[in-house]
Amino acid sequence: MAEDEKAVPQSHTAGRVEKNWLAKALLLEEGCMEYEGDRNSEGQRHGFGKARLPNGDTYEGEYECGLRNGYGTYRFKNGALYTGNYLRNEKHGKGVFFYPDGSKYAGDWVHDQKQGYGEYLYANGDTYTGEWANNKRHGQGTYVYKDTGSKYVGCWVNGIQDGPAELIHLNHRFKGRFLSGKPLGHGKFIFDIGCEQRGEYKQPVQDKEEEEEEEEQPLPLEPIWKASEITKLTPWSPQDEELLGPRETAEAAVTEEDGGHPASTTGEGDEERGEEEVNQSQEDEETTDLGG
Numbered sequence: 001m002a003e004d005e006k007a008v009p010q011s012h013t014a015g016r017v018e019k020n021w022l023a024k025a026l027l028l029e030e031g032c033m034e035y036e037g038d039r040n041s042e043g044q045r046h047g048f049g050k051a052r053l054p055n056g057d058t059y060e061g062e063y064e065c066g067l068r069n070g071y072g073t074y075r076f077k078n079g080a081l082y083t084g085n086y087l088r089n090e091k092h093g094k095g096v097f098f099y100p101d102g103s104k105y106a107g108d109w110v111h112d113q114k115q116g117y118g119e120y121l122y123a124n125g126d127t128y129t130g131e132w133a134n135n136k137r138h139g140q141g142t143y144v145y146k147d148t149g150s151k152y153v154g155c156w157v158n159g160i161q162d163g164p165a166e167l168i169h170l171n172h173r174f175k176g177r178f179l180s181g182k183p184l185g186h187g188k189f190i191f192d193i194g195c196e197q198r199g200e201y202k203q204p205v206q207d208k209e210e211e212e213e214e215e216e217q218p219l220p221l222e223p224i225w226k227a228s229e230i231t232k233l234t235p236w237s238p239q240d241e242e243l244l245g246p247r248e249t250a251e252a253a254v255t256e257e258d259g260g261h262p263a264s265t266t267g268e269g270d271e272e273r274g275e276e277e278v279n280q281s282q283e284d285e286e287t288t289d290l291g292g
Helices: 003-007 010-031 208-213 247-257 270-283
Strands: 034-039 045-052 058-064 067-075 081-087 090-098 104-110 113-121 127-133 136-144 151-157 160-168 172-179 182-191 195-202 224-232
Touching: none
Parallel strands: none
Antiparallel strands: 034 045, 045 058, 058 067, 067 081, 081 090, 090 104, 104 113, 113 127, 127 136, 136 151, 151 160, 160 172, 172 182, 182 195, 195 224
């Protein structure tokens, strides 16, 4: 037996092996290159600490049993930054994420996903405030377009405008339903001059002969607005589909509001002539621009 092996008891040798293993484990723990902070009795990062990872990212905040847990700030090498709550190394709870392109999300997180309620400021200045699920706009939310000032208020499904909504522009707004990001079906335009135009967005049918001639798959055609009538302002919400039905339904609603008088006989003199002029000019338009 060698001299040094005789001098060192076996229990001490096992202790050195255990310490070496622990040192290596701590060095490789979560890929951490450097760490400065609190540890628990088992040598795990526990409490407040600062860490620098091999890829250049850094973290400063709370740990629990070797994992980011609690409030902390994670700085990415590419310039991104997250500050908020963690749960077992995942963004979870309230937090703010700053992206390299200047955009920012502030709101709820669940298992590293934007989920719950939050506000997103996009690089082009647009904003979205509302509900999220699986990193996508999902549920009720408001999207504001910075360039035009227009805003969409309504339902979203997997990041796309879908469901009852209101599209508000500078001097008019549209109430109706959206499908896959486009208005479709019955709806109405409400103008600041005090009237509304009812109608329907219809999806044009692609010509079959043109489809056969095209080698590539043609792009879907934009829905076309077909106006039906002009009326005075009437109460309506996106969920109320009945008021968007046939002309008789709308006339009945107006008649009831006027105390039993038909819509065509309400008002006298200049007021009646004014409504007829607006009606005639608006009915000549077949399409309305949604772009604001």
